[in-house]
Amino acid sequence: MASIGDKFKKINISKLRFFKAKDLLGVDLGSTAIKIIQLKGSPGRWSLVRWAYLPLPNAGPDVGAPERKTQAVNLLKEFVIKQKKNAPKAASFSVSGNSVIVRYVKFPKMAKDDLAKTIQFEAEPYIPFSIPEVNIGFHIIGDVVDEGQKKMETILVAAKKDLIGNRLDIIKQGGLSPVVIDVDAFCIENAYDINRAANMQDTVLMVHIGASVTTMSIIEGGVSKVVRDVFIAGNTLTKAIQRNFQCDAKQAEEKKANAALLVTPEEREKAMAEENKEALQMSTVMLPVVKDLLSETHRSLDFYLSQGTDRQVTRILLSGGACRLKNLVNYFAQELHMPVEIFDPLAHVEGAKAIPQDLRPLFSIAVGLATRRDGDSE
Ligand SMILES: Nc1ncnc2c1ncn2[C@@H]1O[C@H](COP(=O)(O)OP(=O)(O)OP(=O)(O)O)[C@@H](O)[C@H]1O
Ligand SMILES: [Mg+2]
Incomplete structure (x- = not known):
C-alpha cells in the first residue's frame, strides 16, 4: 500500500x-x-x-x-x-x-515569513492566555475565500511556557x-x-487514550478538522477501581489489565452463571467511566457533523495504552454503530x-x- x-x-x-x-x-x-x-x-x-x-x-x-x-x-x-x-x-x-490551545483561524493572505514576524500580534484575539506566557506556532493549511476576501486558513497553536x-x-x-x-x-x-493509502480520502476519528489525557481528532482526507483533549483516560479507570475495591494504584492497575468490559447480555450471563463476582463488579465499576468517554466521543462527532450536511465519519481508530482495555473496541463499536479498530x-x-x-x-x-x-x- x-x-x-x-x-x-x-x-x-x-x-x-x-x-x-x-x-x-x-x-x-x-x-x-x-x-x-x-x-x-x-x-x-x-x-x-x-x-x-x-x-x-x-x-x-x-x-x-x-x-x-x-x-x-x-x-x-x-x-x-x-x-x-x-x-x-x-x-x-x-x-x-489544558496549557495548549489549538485554533483554526482565517488570516488575511500574506507571506509565511510576514505572518511569522507578526504572529504574536495577530494571534492575540484568539488565545485565552496572555501572550508573554505562551509560545506560538502556526501551520498554513491553504487559501480560502471568506466574505468575499482572500484569506488563508491557518492552524494556530499556543502552549504555555x-x-x-x-x-x-x-x-x-x-x-x-x-x-x-x-x-x-x-x-x-x-x-x-x-x-494511509494515497487514494484514501475517508474521514476517521482518532481517539488516543493515555493515562491522564485522551486526545481526539477527526481527520478528513488527511487533515485534522477537530482537535480536542478530554481528561477521561486510564487514570480515571484506575481511580474508580481504587475507590470501589479500596485498593492501591498498583493493585488497581493489575485488576484493570486482567478485567474486561462485559458488553453483550451473553457475556454478563456467563459471568453470572460462573458466579464470577470480580468480573461483574469490575465491569460495573469501569462502565460509567467508559460511558463518559463515549459521551465525549459523541460530542466530537456531533461537532464535526454539524459543520456541513455532506460530512460523514467512516471509522474510529483507538490508540494509547488504555485502548488495550479488553472489549473496549467492541463496546465502542456497539454504541457508536460504526467500525472501530485499534490503530x-x-x-x-x-x-x-x-x-x-x-x-x-x-x-x-x-x-x-x-x-x-x-x-x-x-
Ligand atoms: N492491558 C491494559 N488494559 C487496560 N489499560 C491498560 C492496559 N495497558 C495499559 N493500560 C493503561 O494505559 C495507560 C498508559 O498508556 P500510555 O502509555 O499511552 O499513557 P501515557 O502516555 O503515559 O499517559 P499520558 O499521555 O496521558 O500522560 C495507563 O492508564 C494504563 O493503565
Ligand atoms: Mg501519552
Whole structure:
C-alpha cells in the first residue's frame, strides 16, 4: 500500500536552533511511560531504526509532577548511555492538555515569513492566555475565500511556557537536544498519514487514550478538522477501581489489565452463571467511566457533523495504552454503530515487527514525532 506524507503537519511551537540534525528521536514524554522512535527514510518509505518503551517505575495517578520529572530524566539518561556513540541526540517532543490551545483561524493572505514576524500580534484575539506566557506556532493549511476576501486558513497553536520549560528540562537533563516541539494531536495525524493509502480520502476519528489525557481528532482526507483533549483516560479507570475495591494504584492497575468490559447480555450471563463476582463488579465499576468517554466521543462527532450536511465519519481508530482495555473496541463499536479498530502506527513502517503488536498502539505520538526533521517547519 502506498502512503503519502507530502503534507505533514509541520508545527513548531518554539524556535530551537541548537544544531542542524538530520536524524532525530521522537520522544513521547507520557505521564506513565516514555516512548521513543527513530525512523529513517522519507514519506512512503519509512523504516524503524530504534525504539524504546520506558515505563516510569512509580507511575500511579497520585505521583506528583516533580517525582515524575525525576523518574523521566533518569530513564532518558539510562537510555542515552545504552545507545551507540553515533545515535542521534536531537529529539522532538510534544505537548497537550489544558496549557495548549489549538485554533483554526482565517488570516488575511500574506507571506509565511510576514505572518511569522507578526504572529504574536495577530494571534492575540484568539488565545485565552496572555501572550508573554505562551509560545506560538502556526501551520498554513491553504487559501480560502471568506466574505468575499482572500484569506488563508491557518492552524494556530499556543502552549504555555511553563509546560514547555518543564519538558525541555526533561529532554536536556536526560542528555538529549530538543529541536522540534509539536502537539500530540498533530503527531497522531502524521502517524495516521504515513499509514494511509494515497487514494484514501475517508474521514476517521482518532481517539488516543493515555493515562491522564485522551486526545481526539477527526481527520478528513488527511487533515485534522477537530482537535480536542478530554481528561477521561486510564487514570480515571484506575481511580474508580481504587475507590470501589479500596485498593492501591498498583493493585488497581493489575485488576484493570486482567478485567474486561462485559458488553453483550451473553457475556454478563456467563459471568453470572460462573458466579464470577470480580468480573461483574469490575465491569460495573469501569462502565460509567467508559460511558463518559463515549459521551465525549459523541460530542466530537456531533461537532464535526454539524459543520456541513455532506460530512460523514467512516471509522474510529483507538490508540494509547488504555485502548488495550479488553472489549473496549467492541463496546465502542456497539454504541457508536460504526467500525472501530485499534490503530497500529507502525503498520507501514519497515522493520517494525521488532515491537510487540500489543505495544504498538502506544507509539502513535512517538511515530508522528519521528517523522519530523529539524527545520522542517520553516
Ligand atoms: N492491558 C491494559 N488494559 C487496560 N489499560 C491498560 C492496559 N495497558 C495499559 N493500560 C493503561 O494505559 C495507560 C498508559 O498508556 P500510555 O502509555 O499511552 O499513557 P501515557 O502516555 O503515559 O499517559 P499520558 O499521555 O496521558 O500522560 C495507563 O492508564 C494504563 O493503565
Ligand atoms: Mg501519552
